[in-house]
Amino acid sequence: MRKILLWAPLMVFALLAGVLLRGLQSPESGTVPSKMVGRAAPDFVLPAAVPSHPGLARADLARGKPVLVNIFASWCVPCIAEMPVLLALKRQGVEIHGIAIRDKPEDVAAFLRDHGDPYARIGSDVSSQVQISFGSSGVPESFVIDGSGKIRLQHIGDIQQDDVPEILAALKAAQ
Amino acid sequence: MMRFLNNRLTFALVLTALVSGPVQADSRIGAAPLANVQLADPDQEKAAKHLMETIRCLVCQGQSIADSDAELAGDMRSLIRERIQKGEKPEAIRSWLIERYGDWVVYAPPARGSALALWLLPLLLLGVGGLVARGRIRRRSR
Numbered sequence: 171m172r173k174i175l176l177w178a179p180l181m182v183f184a185l186l187a188g189v190l191l192r193g194l195q196s197p198e199s200g201t202v203p204s205k206m207v208g209r210a211a212p213d214f215v216l217p218a219a220v221p222s223h224p225g226l227a228r229a230d231l232a233r234g235k236p237v238l239v240n241i242f243a244s245w246c247v248p249c250i251a252e253m254p255v256l257l258a259l260k261r262q263g264v265e266i267h268g269i270a271i272r273d274k275p276e277d278v279a280a281f282l283r284d285h286g287d288p289y290a291r292i293g294s295d296v297s298s299q300v301q302i303s304f305g306s307s308g309v310p311e312s313f314v315i316d317g318s319g320k321i322r323l324q325h326i327g328d329i330q331q332d333d334v335p336e337i338l339a340a341l342k343a344a345q
Numbered sequence: 346m347m348r349f350l351n352n353r354l355t356f357a358l359v360l361t362a363l364v365s366g367p368v369q370a371d372s373r374i375g376a377a378p379l380a381n382v383q384l385a386d387p388d389q390e391k392a393a394k395h396l397m398e399t400i401r402c403l404v405c406q407g408q409s410i411a412d413s414d415a416e417l418a419g420d421m422r423s424l425i426r427e428r429i430q431k432g433e434k435p436e437a438i439r440s441w442l443i444e445r446y447g448d449w450v451v452y453a454p455p456a457r458g459s460a461l462a463l464w465l466l467p468l469l470l471l472g473v474g475g476l477v478a479r480g481r482i483r484r485r486s487r
Contacts, residue, residue: 245372
């Protein structure tokens with residue numbers, strides 16, 4: 171019994187070291203999921219990001235039809251990567267609204283011209299305040315919102331072809 | 346230093362540590378109005394600063410938003426100062442942020458769920474240590 175007790179501290183140390191080493195080898199994924207999923211979208215009113223599109227407000231998200239809200243920026247490279255997928259979603263009849271983070275009208279206009287324009291409305295969130303109120307922590311991120319204005323799904327990062335079924339399923343479930 | 350570098354594995358690890366890390370593009374918009382500007386009222390500024398030091402930066406992980414140069418951290422500082430200026434209580438703003446990002450966003454996470462172990466374990470270990478020490482002292486005084 172005494173012998174076991176003698177070894178106990180070493181065993182505790184080994185266990186702790188093991189846990190900590192494992193933690194070091196698999197660092198945090200770097201993404202923070204929003205806790206707003208399953209809750210009503212936050213209240214907001216954003217001015218238009220470009221003259222060609224109207225701005226975006228919470229009221230536009232609760233018109234009885236599910237929508238996809240895409241948080242993007244002209245200075246964000248993965249946002250370019252997901253553009254073909256967003257355009258394909260739009261062709262399938264998905265209503266997509268944009269929130270442009272920290273962007274200038276001329277930059278957003280150039281981005282739309284160069285990479286495509288899937289958006290019905292684009293709000294300008296110059297100091298990320300609406301992004302924060304969605305619990306979003308980066309660009310691009312997308313939220314599926316049902317017809318009553320409730321957030322059903324958050325997609326962190328660019329939407330790739332493989333992600334389309336999940337997005338479409340969430341939109342369908344939100345009908 | 347040369348000896349250190351001769352170890353190729355260590356070298357590779359150091360190199361990885363130097364070049365990795367989140368790739369972050371910056372926007373062409375300057376800092377938010379109150380990101381780097383103190384509030385006129387010193388008491389309000391003190392409350393805002395105190396709160397900022399307890400909020401984790403979302404994109405730089407490991408820094409508080411008070412310490413971070415990330416744009417999102419600046420935007421969060423501005424949000425906190427604006428709300429404090431309007432008279433909102435720091436605790437309400439803190440709860441508002443937890444509502445959005447979870448307990449993750451604050452240092453000193455509330456004692457619930459898996460974080461409970463974090464709070465109770467030190468007390469438990471202190472107790473065990475106390476018992477061990479008591480045994481030793483008793484034996485010695487015998």
